[in-house]
Amino acid sequence: MRRDPPPQSDPDRREFREEAESLWRINLAPATWAAHFVTSYAIAAVVCAKAPALLPHARLALLLATGLALAVILWLGWRAWRQWDYRTTGDYTNALGEAEDRHQFLGHAAVLLALISAIGVVYGTLPVLLLESCR
């Protein structure tokens, strides 16, 4: 007769839950970028096709959306930067497979994703700034 596996200890459960959350969190910056992109695309397409007179309002709305998206990405990036904790540990790559390393590595990955998401949002906003008409 086989024995049941020993029940997991509370600290283990807590740590697992926390890592699962930070796995979700690293997706949030790209998701913000995607939401900003889809919003910009949809608003520009619909306004230009249906109501070009509203274009100045649409541009303003999209610039506000950009500000909001950048604020969210900046906040996510800041949290990830603290999770990476590079300044305290000086550990850049977190090559060791300890729980602490995994934790910090997810922060590292999230910082890079926040960076590229911010660049994506800024690039996505350039047409709003540079194209003043539906042409």
Add this chain to the structure above:
Amino acid sequence: MTGSTARVDHIAPSRRLLRSSALLATLALSGCDGRQSVLAPGGADARVLGDLFWVMLGGAIILWLLVNGLFFYVTRINRAALSRRFANGLIIVGGVIFPTVILGALLAYGLSIMPDQRAPGDGLTLRVTGEQWWWRVEYWPEGAEAPIISANEIRLPAGQRSEIILDAGRVIHSFWIPALGGKMDMFPGRETRMSLHPEAPGHWRGQCAEFCGASHALMAFEVVAMAPDDFALWLAAQEAPAAPPADPAGIRGAEVFTREGCGACHTVRGPEGRDSQPRGAVGPDLTHVGSRLSLGAGTLGTTLEDFETWIAHTGAIKPEVEMPAYDHLSAGDLSDLAQYLKGLE
């Protein structure tokens, strides 16, 4: 074996290689000049696109030199390990900041020239429909209620921007005059538009740029930009009904045209309300075919021999073309028909 081949056999392989590469380079470079080249712009839009090309090419060369120079440096000149600090800095500056700034600048530049490519016209509107394998062309001067119909040739007033509405008959085509501007696809049942601004009078060639069937490569057209006054005169002449030639051969040719039923597909507009032929619209309008610069949509010239060759051997010249070959015509009839059509100026 011919003498020249024999001589080639005695040339060392390296020299033969040199010769063939020189030949290839000459062929490749000959494509950069002339009537159908984006590198010899004659229009405002092509000039902007040409600048974009040179900026991109220059940038690509600089980047190539930088990347390969760095590669050369770390593999040949300084093979010692780089410090971690330097390597990280290189990744952040060379891998993140530099490309972001360069791509951002190119994006801003590209966006800033985009609206020019879709600027509205100054008055004249052309409507071009892609057919298999020719171009139906309508001129709509500002305020016109009916179009002036032509085919297989685009004429534009120089120094002005003309609007071009594009459509297609059965399959997708693409309208492209490399020397004047970018290309635009033509879709059956859906209008697309572009505008072109030739800077000075000139003569170029356009080409269908989307595969559309057996004779896609033979679907071209002549493009002429004229001084606005000359253009107005030309357009007035195109609007006028046909002036059939009055010489005996031309008159006999008109009879052949009627007898062979050419009018079922081709229009030769007579004086208002007094058409001598039915106004067929399956094929190109031939009212002023004698004044055009090419036959068979940019495929042949416009000598009498070209007319005869085209009428008698359509399918041999343009595979799968809808017009049947009238090779059963006697030499006399063929010659008369060519005289008549060439006389329709």
